[in-house]
Structure formats: C-alpha cells, structure tokens
Amino acid sequence: MPNGAADSQAFPVGLFTFVLHGAGGDLAKRKIIPALAHLAQRGHFSEHSRIVFALRGPANLTEFLEEVDQFLEMAGDETSRKLLPGIAPYACVCDLTLGSGDAKQTLDEAIQGGPEPVVHYAALPSARFKDLIDCLDEVRDPARLRLVLEKPLGRNGAESAQIEQVLSSKLDESQIYRIDHYLGKQAVQNLLALRLGNRIFEPLLTREHVAHIQITVAEDLGVEDRAGFYENAGAIRDMIQSHILQMLAIVVMEPPVSMQADSLRDEKLKVLRSLKVPAVVGTQEIVVGQYDQGFVKGQPVPAYKNEKGVSPDSVTETYVGLRTEVQTWRWAGVPILLRTGKRMPRRFAEIAIQFRDVPKPLFDAVGGHWSGNRLVIHLQPQDKLELFLLAKSPGERERLKPVSLDLDFFNTWRIPVRDAYERLISDILRGRLNLFLRRDEVEAQWKFVDQILDGLKAHAIALHPYTSGTYGPPAATALALRADANWSEDGICSG
Numbered sequence: 001m002p003n004g005a006a007d008s009q010a011f012p013v014g015l016f017t018f019v020l021h022g023a024g025g026d027l028a029k030r031k032i033i034p035a036l037a038h039l040a041q042r043g044h045f046s047e048h049s050r051i052v053f054a055l056r057g058p059a060n061l062t063e064f065l066e067e068v069d070q071f072l073e074m075a076g077d078e079t080s081r082k083l084l085p086g087i088a089p090y091a092c093v094c095d096l097t098l099g100s101g102d103a104k105q106t107l108d109e110a111i112q113g114g115p116e117p118v119v120h121y122a123a124l125p126s127a128r129f130k131d132l133i134d135c136l137d138e139v140r141d142p143a144r145l146r147l148v149l150e151k152p153l154g155r156n157g158a159e160s161a162q163i164e165q166v167l168s169s170k171l172d173e174s175q176i177y178r179i180d181h182y183l184g185k186q187a188v189q190n191l192l193a194l195r196l197g198n199r200i201f202e203p204l205l206t207r208e209h210v211a212h213i214q215i216t217v218a219e220d221l222g223v224e225d226r227a228g229f230y231e232n233a234g235a236i237r238d239m240i241q242s243h244i245l246q247m248l249a250i251v252v253m254e255p256p257v258s259m260q261a262d263s264l265r266d267e268k269l270k271v272l273r274s275l276k277v278p279a280v281v282g283t284q285e286i287v288v289g290q291y292d293q294g295f296v297k298g299q300p301v302p303a304y305k306n307e308k309g310v311s312p313d314s315v316t317e318t319y320v321g322l323r324t325e326v327q328t329w330r331w332a333g334v335p336i337l338l339r340t341g342k343r344m345p346r347r348f349a350e351i352a353i354q355f356r357d358v359p360k361p362l363f364d365a366v367g368g369h370w371s372g373n374r375l376v377i378h379l380q381p382q383d384k385l386e387l388f389l390l391a392k393s394p395g396e397r398e399r400l401k402p403v404s405l406d407l408d409f410f411n412t413w414r415i416p417v418r419d420a421y422e423r424l425i426s427d428i429l430r431g432r433l434n435l436f437l438r439r440d441e442v443e444a445q446w447k448f449v450d451q452i453l454d455g456l457k458a459h460a461i462a463l464h465p466y467t468s469g470t471y472g473p474p475a476a477t478a479l480a481l482r483a484d485a486n487w488s489e490d491g492i493c494s495g
Contacts, residue, residue: 013039013429015046017114019107021098021132022123023053023064026225027150029071031181032123033087034080035421041083044426045090050114054096054107061093098124098131107135119428121148125229126159130166138170148177148428151242155232156453157446164439177428178437182243182349184420184427187383188250189435191351194377194385196255201375204355205252205330211372212335212485213251214352215244218344220296222468223318227309234316236288239340241449245272246437247379248336251351252326261433265441272444276325280455287464287476288456289319291343294468301343301468317463318342321476322452323483335483339476343468345489349379352488363392363400376488384408 018036022028036051053064065084072081094110097103111118122132129149139145147167154160167176182188195202204210217239223230230238249268256263278285293303305312319341326336355373374388385407390400427435455461464473471489480487 012046013044013426015049015115016429017050017052017111017116017118018429019052019054019094019111019118019120020123021054021096021120022128023093024055024067025123028123029068030075031419031421032121032425033068033084034072034077035419035425037080037083037087038419038422039426040086040090044429046115047089048115049090050111051087051091052110052114053091053093054110055093056095056097058095059093061088061091064093065091098128098135103131104135116144117142117146117431118144119146119148121428123150126152126154126163129153129163133166133170136170140170140172140175142172142175142431145171146175146177146428146431147171148179150179152233152237153178153442154446155237157443157450160442160446164442173439174433176439177433178439178442179424180242180246180437181420181424182379183246183250183435184422184424185379185383186418186420186423187377187379187385188247189423190383190385191250191377196259202255205353207331207334209355210331210334211354211356212337212483213248213354214337214339214485214488215247215251215350216352216488217244217340217349218347218471219340219342220344220347222291222301222343223304223307223310225308227307230318231310231314231316235318235320235340235342236449236453240320240322240338240452241445244338244340245275245445245448246441247351248326248338249441251353252331252336254330259434261436262438264434265438269438269441269444270328271326272441272448274327275448276327277448277451277455278322278324280452280461281459283482284475284479285324286320286322286452286456286461287473287479288317288461289341289464289466289473289476290314290316291318291341291468292465294343294470296343296345296469303468304342315463319464319466319472319476321472321479321487323479335485337480337483337485337487339472339487341466341472344471345469347381350488351377351379354485363390363398382408 020028020032039045055064065088069081069084072084094106096106096110120132120136122129124132136145153163195205249271253267253271256267280286291304294301304310304318305314321337321339324336324338325331325334353375357372373390376386376388378384378386387405388402389405391403393399393401424435464475466473471487477487
C-alpha cells in the first residue's frame with residue numbers, strides 16, 4: 001500500500017458513472033486520465049463504478065489505453081504509466097460525435113445501466129459545450145447528474161452568458177462544476193488554512209501592513225502545439241481571466257461565515273466586483289508583450305510569430321503585467337501586481353505578499369538593501385510556503401540579513417502531494433462545490449477582463465516585444481517600479 005493510501009481509502013467516493021468527453025485530447029491524456037488512475041490505485045472507486053471514454057471514431061479500450069500510455073511515455077510521466085492499467089476494470093470506450101443526429105442516443109446507450117450520479121466531464125472547447133448539453137436530459141438533481149466544464153467559458157462575457165443560458169435551461173447551479181485546476185493545488189488550499197486557521201497572519205492582511213501583492217504565473221515554454229487555441233485566447237483570457245483572478249480573490253477576500261461552498265464564493269465575488277480596471281493610457285497600468293527569439297535554458301527558441309500555426313502578423317499577447325487595486329476598506333490603495341508570460345527563464349507560479357517596513361529602521365541592511373518581511377506561497381514547480389524575516393547577521397555590527405522559514409509540504413507530511421486534478425475530481429464525485437466557480441464569479445471575471453481588452457483595442461495599444469529567456473518587456477519593470485515594487489525574479493522580490 002502506498003504512502004497515504006490508508007487515509008484516502010477511509011473516504012471512498014462511492015458509486016458513479018464518469019463520462020470523459022474529449023478523452024482523446026491533450027488535457028485528458030496529460031491530466032484527467034492520470035488523475036483517475038491515481039484515484040483508482042488509492043482505492044477511491046467502488047468496483048461497480050464506470051468510466052466511459054467518449055472518443056470520435058471507433059476504438060477499443062486496449063488500443064486507447066496503449067495510446068494514452070505512449071503519450072505519457074513521451075511526457076516522461078512514468079508513475080502514471082504504471083498505474084494506467086488500474087483503470088481498465090472500470091472503463092469502456094464510446095464512439096461519440098457530438099452534434100450528430102444520433103449523438104444523444106449513442107450517449108444514452110453508453111451510460112445505460114450505470115450507477116448514479118452520472119458525471120459528464122467536458123474536456124472540450126467551449127464551442128462544443130452546447131452540443132453536449134443538448135444530449136443531456138433535464139434532470140435537476142445533483143445526486144443523479146453533474147456536469148464539469150473546463151475554462152474558458154467562451155471568449156468574452158457575451159459568449160459566456162450564452163453558454164450559461166443554455167446550462168440553466170437544463171441544470172441547476174448545484175449540478176455545474178466550473179473547474180479551475182489552480183484551486184485544487186495544495187498550496188492554494190493551505191493559503192485558506194493559513195489565513196483562516198491561524199491568528200498570526202489575518203490581522204496583518206490589511207492596507208496598514210501590506211505594501212503590495214504580486215501574483216505571477218511564469219512559463220518557460222512557448223505556445224507549443226496550442227497555436228489554434230492560443231491565437232484566439234492570448235495571455236489575458238488564458239490566465240488572467242481564470243487562474244490569477246481566482247488566486248487574488250482567495251488572498252484578499254474577507255473571512256467567510258463558514259467553509260460551505262456558497263459562503264466562500266460569496267466573499268470571492270465581492271473581491272471580483274471591487275477590482276479597479278487598470279488604465280491603458282496615461283499612467284499606463286498594463287503592459288502587453290509578445291516573445292521574440294532568444295534562448296531558454298541554453299537552447300535557441302523562435303519568436304512567437306515563427307511558431308507553427310501562428311500568423312506572421314499575429315497581435316496576440318504572450319505576456320501581460322498589470323496593476324490593479326481592490327477597492328474596499330481593507331485594501332484600498334494597496335497596489336496589486338498581476339503577471340503572466342511565456343518563454344520566461346523558468347517555470348514558476350507564486351503569490352507574494354510584501355509587508356511594509358518598520359516605521360523607523362534601527363539596523364543596517366546587509367548589502368545596503370532593506371527587503372522587509374514577505375510571505376510567499378509557491379504553487380509550482382513545488383507546493384510550499386516561505387516566510388521571509390530579517391535576522392541579525394553574525395558579527396559585531398548591528399546588521400540585518402533576510403532569512404526564510406520554509407514549509408515544504410512533501411518534507412512536512414512525508415506523503416506525495418496530490419495533483420490538483422486528483423483533488424478536484426475526487427470532490428466532483430463526492431458532490432463538493434467549494435473549489436469550483438459559481439456563475440456570478442465567472443460573470444464578474446469576464447466583466448473585468450472585457451473592459452481591459454476593450455480598452456487595449458480602443459486605444460490601439462501596441463505589443464512590447466521581449467526576448468525569450470527574459471522576464472518580459474522593460475516597460476513591465478517600469479510598471480512595477482511605479483508601485484514601489486520589483487517583480488519577483490528567481491524567488492526574490494522586494495518593496
């Protein structure tokens with residue numbers, strides 16, 4: 001029995017029928033199917049539960065699992081490869097073409113006789129959501145039917161509203177799981193515990209004590225084979241609208257009255273509705289860029305416009321850095337810096353809360369630089385928390401030097417940190433909505449992002465080129481400096 005298995009087996013998810021739509025796609029093979037394999041290996045599934053892989057075109061289960069195995073081999077995921085055969089006792093394949101005349105009948109036959117709830121997981125482009133919903137019966141009972149939707153829900157607020165209208169015609173809100181996999185990360189969940197389970201930090205998370213907040217999601221990869229998607233999305237829709245705004249909401253929300261799903265989502269919604277839209281002209285509170293050729297990890301890489309499937313005239317942003325503010329009594333006036341980009345020097349995601357300096361420094365700083373206190377929540381490549389303090393350096397002189405208290409979750413618990421998709425799929429099967437988005441949250445996120453995109457278009461804001469292997473355009477550095485901050489680089493940021 002693997003580490004942690006005994007604990008997880010104490011909480012089986014019960015009977016279910018899980019239909020994975022888009023099972024042949026990259027997301028399904030890279031994340032969802034491995035998550036199912038890990039959950040099966042840990043004893044979460046009843047022997048009578050069913051998993052249906054919905055594919056376009058005829059295939060049998062053996063051939064499909066071999067295809068997934070080859071994909072995981074190329075991805076270097078040997079652990080998931082070893083666990084993949086554990087899915088076979090629960091699984092079957094279904095030849096399903098959504099939008100065809102016989103799609104509903106085919107789907108009904110595939111799930112006939114299976115246990116409830118029936119969970120439809122849409123690992124599909126949002127343009128296909130309506131075709132899937134058309135195949136579902138109007139069953140307004142989460143104990144019988146649940147639907148999981150991957151982001152993005154549309155390309156803008158108007159498209160999202162159309163999808164939501166179709167959803168509400170057949171399903172209740174309690175049946176819809178809008179997934180954002182960042183909310184399944186252990187570090188994000190520990191952020192909630194850190195704030196709401198410990199008295200030491202919550203009184204300090206106010207405008208009186210916090211100098212600024214940074215949230216960064218940096219990628220060293222380029223567009224890879226996702227040009228078709230990315231050309232229609234860009235960094236703002238792909239990352240700001242979903243992952244980054246959700247993380248921001250959790251960092252700055254007021255404590256909820258309980259840990260029930262709607263209590264949490266009510267507080268996040270208040271944050272999303274109070275965000276200041278960054279100015280695109282004048283003070284220039286947003287910088288958009290596109291990567292040029294350069295070197296990443298010592299290897300030459302092409303410019304975005306030279307990537308396969310990308311238009312040579314593309315105006316899609318691969319980088320965005322912006323300054324916003326939460327216009328509430330707790331946070332008014334505190335700069336909040338959000339940043340994401342491709343082809344940066346390294347892959348990392350973190351939330352950094354920089355505290356204000358002491359009113360009167362009595363010590364000298366080593367190197368002449370006073371860095372203050374900082375709380376950093378690392379989300380990738382590893383989940384951990386760091387608290388940076390100042391301590392007296394050895395010697396006779398009264399000088400302070402930064403030191404850190406480091407909580408690495410793997411080293412602390414001595415069990416593997418679960419992948420975000422494992423946690424989220426487990427919650428879906430158990431009927432827990434805490435880590436999923438509500439309709440009004442998505443609407444508020446799109447309203448914020450649509451105003452940014454409309455402003456950029458209306459003022460014809462040009463993209464700033466940046467060299468691959470750097471942390472973005474110089475204009476973004478200037479944006480941070482105007483907030484009396486420096487962007488985090490190699491784990492270091494300061495006020």
